[in-house]
Amino acid sequence: MNKSSNQPQNKVFMWGYQILLLTVVLFLLFNFLFRNEKIAYVDSAKILNEYKGTLEAKKAYEVKAKVWQSNMDTLTNDVKAAIQKYERSIATMSKTEQDLSRQLIQSKQKQLSDYQRGIQENAKQEDGKLTQAVVSQINAFLTNYGKTHNYKLILIANQLGTIAYARDGLDITAKVIEEINDEYVKGKK
Structure with a gap:
């Protein structure tokens, strides 16, 4: 009688033991699979604005833009000077000289216009190249940062x-900016 009364208790005990064991295994498995699942985000605009590589790229672009603007100013002044010279001396010029002066002015205006168009295209391309280079640096850093952390x-x-x-x-974002700037400064040395 002792054996038969222990059998239901043993079955309940074994069943409870199996449930407990299964729960512990599932908990450990879940904990093992998902314990280091870190997810984060960065503010791309903030990184682009505060990354020292971006600031240097902007400075390099501004230097080029100043040269382009200086050249444009020179061409603009040449056109203005040719027009003023033409207007001052039109009364004393022959018809042929007037025609040649107008052609010279038109040629200088076309040169200025062509240069402006070329500069706009060049500026777009240069900006795109600099931006792409900075974005590539940031993406490479973020890949490394993600793996490292x-x-x-x-x-x-x-x-x-x-x-x-x-x-x-x-x-x-703040941690990434700090580390990417530190890495950038170390790379410049």
Whole structure:
């Protein structure tokens, strides 16, 4: 009688033991698989504005833009001077001299116009190259940063609102800016 009364208790005990064991295994498995699943985001506009590489690229672009503007100013002044010379001496010029002066002015205006168009295209291309270089540097840094700090995913937030909500502590922008600038300064030495 003792054996038969212990059998239901043993079955309940074994069944409870199996449930407990399964729960512990599932907990450990879940904990093992998801314990280091770090996800964060960075504010792309903030990084672009505060990254020292961006600031240097902007300075380099501004130097080129000043040269372009200086050349444009010179050409503009040449056109103005030719027009003023023409207007001052039109009364004393022959018909042939007037025609040649007008042609010279038109030639200088066309040269200025062509230069302006060329500069606009060149400026667009140069800006695109500099921007792409900076973005490539930032992307390479973020890839390395994610691997080094064991992130599963780093998202990019921008002004278009790609992240509607994020819990406090997920924005790593300030840390990224600090580290990317430190790395950039070390690379310059």
